[in-house]
Amino acid sequence: MINAMTGPHQTIHLFAILFASELSILLVMGFALIGAGLSRTKNTTDILAKHLGLLATACFVFLIFGWHILRSKPINTYIPSFHLQLGLSSHEAVVFLMEFMAMAIILSIVACITVERMRIWGLMFFAFVLVAFILPVEAFWVWKQGFLHALGFVDVSGAAVIHLAGAAAGLAALLLLGPRKHRYEKSGATQAVFPGSNLSLAFIGIFLTWFGFLGLNFGGAMIWDNQYQIFTLAAVTVNTCIAASVSVLVAMILVRLVYGKLDFTIMINAAMMGMVAISASPALPHIHTVVFIGFVAGLLVVPSITLFNRLRLDDPVGMLTTQGVGAIWGLLALACTREFALVAKAKDLDWSWYHQLGIQALGIAVIFLWVFVTSFVVLYLIKVLLGLRVDPKFENKGLDAIDYGMQAYPEFNISGRNINRP
């Protein structure tokens, strides 16, 4: 698409993608702050260090390994190939930038889901394999000439490739790690809950995430789906905001009705959920479809968080809900929209909505299973060889003390330990 253009058009196009990919980095920062805000202060240094380390891993490992899988001539539509070819043209550079941001965002999701337990080196090794092999393969299936792309699977801005993949990798890690110490050890109606330590940080985090999503959804639509052009910028940006806003409002009312009070952390999740759901196709021209997608996303937040809590999947930030359930909803909802029927007509596809729903479901299943199974195997090997989890004997000290000897708030309390937080 970009290569076909010349002159000022091309310059504007390049600049737009560059701008979008630079906004996307705010997602990593937003996730880091939400992760730090919704976990305990004794693990703050760890979660921040992980996000920076993973961003660096995403860039360098993608440059050396993953990127070549995505741009080499594939063996067939299922198996990509790998030809190392360093050096980027300016067209390739913007695509590289956008795709490396996608990798960084996936790694951030994994870091948030495994917060307060996973040792940083185990996570870094896992991130290496993710970016070098697992993620480029599923991205190839959707973004390049892979079989999901050929089937007509629609994922414009990475709902499946980025968010669902991140949730799948995080779920694999969560199953091998287990919950945080003491979290589900109490019997009876009440649980041991560790409330977030800094909701102001989480607040800044959700705004950076929001800002980042505007870039990610727009950049994704420009690069990964060729039917979108620069004039979709406004539509994508507005739709992303609408979906997030509707989702927040619905979740607020639902939380008030169900719990009898508000919960700010669930409002944060609702905003993320709306933006993830709309990222499956952020350039929908009809506002009422966007509102509907955001509305259902808002309805799904509370039951989904409750379900994962019942299943004892200890996800303090709620990313299994927002990135996993949100992406699945967005991808499935897409098949039933009227716009989609029009697109199918324009592309001269033999289309029916249940046919497309089947393709969307297949794409979701393929990406989830591929990332989940390969991640599980890799994480299991790391667990045996290196260890994934902090030693339970010392877990109460916090990862900051164990891995860094450096507290995020050394002057916060004299004993270094809050009496209400074991």
Add this chain to the structure above:
Amino acid sequence: MKWVTAIIKPFKMDDVREALSEHGIQGITVTEVKGFGRQKGHTELYRGAEYVIDFLPKLRLELAVPDEQVDEIIDAISKSAHTGKIGDGKIFVFDLEQAVRIRTGETGEDAF
């Protein structure tokens, strides 16, 4: 001489301080503390999960009082820290053997 320790609700501090000043008390020491009483904390909801807050934040204030003033001081603290709701706190009174003002070496009630 008596040593009076009171555990009160944190937001009642200003009222108690005012009431004590009116009774001529020259100084008090305040500490932020946490604890539980007969209710054993209370339950809260976080992300849909119910949990018990075992220790509630309180203020502990300590002051030395001349014998003849003890009853009125207890009365002043009780009235000013009172809300009528669970968790208003407690007052404990001990005998005080000696008091010394370090700067001047004054002892007994003169040191207050």
